[in-house]
Amino acid sequence: MTDTDRPEALDEGPRARLNLALWLVALLCAAAVIVMAALMWNTHSADGGSFLTRIGHTVVDTRSEPDADFGKDVGKGVVTALPASDSSDQQRIADVLDVATKMANAFINLDWRHADSEVAEVRSMSTGGFLKQYDKSTKSLGILSTRVHSVQKGDVVWAGYVDGDTKQAETLLAVNGTVTSKMTKGQPMIRNYRLRIDLQNVNGRWLVDNLEFVS
Secondary structure (H helix, E strand, O other): OOOOOOOHHHOOOOOEEOOHHHHHHHHHOOOOOOOOOOOEEOOOOOOOOOHHHHOOOOOOOOOOOOOOOOOOEOOOOEOOOOOOOOHHHHHHHHHHHHHHHHHHHHHHOEEHHHHHHHHHHHHHOEOHHHHHHHHHHHHHHHHHHHHHOOEEEEEEEEEEEEEEOOOEEEEEEEEEEEEEOHHHOOOOEEEEEEEEEEEEEEOOEEEEEEEEEOO
């Protein structure tokens, strides 16, 4: 899915992009330099909105009846019961976040000693333009990771559902990790990332068709 294909609502606001191929090189050489020149900023949307301002919180109320304190004055605020979300929507959002989290973990965790299996895992969750771009990068990835003995480890510490429907979805995730290599002399260096992951429903299966680093 290209930027021109994605609905306007998902393209609003500034966000920093890091080309996948350049990121793979940057990952392996992270101890030497931080490749900032590859960052490309999108212009503000017509209404001045920001991507980060569109990040929402999904509140699920599993109660079948309103709380007894509904509308009750509690001093500095009012307790308001929210209607329960449709069960199918809850399951869809859960499925999307599950795939996005698995992709982020697979993409960030990279060990030169078994890069082939890790690359295969990322490919198994990919589709469209992202899959094509990733495939073009994997050859150089294997060569460079072996050369510098790069090992990157990370875990998703937060995942949020931004927008979507039954056909596509947009998520935002935070990943904290470390990278070690010959260039770091075996010492772990902290690397924290914020990822935007877009997914497409392909024959009933959620697959990633876009992955970006965002500020």
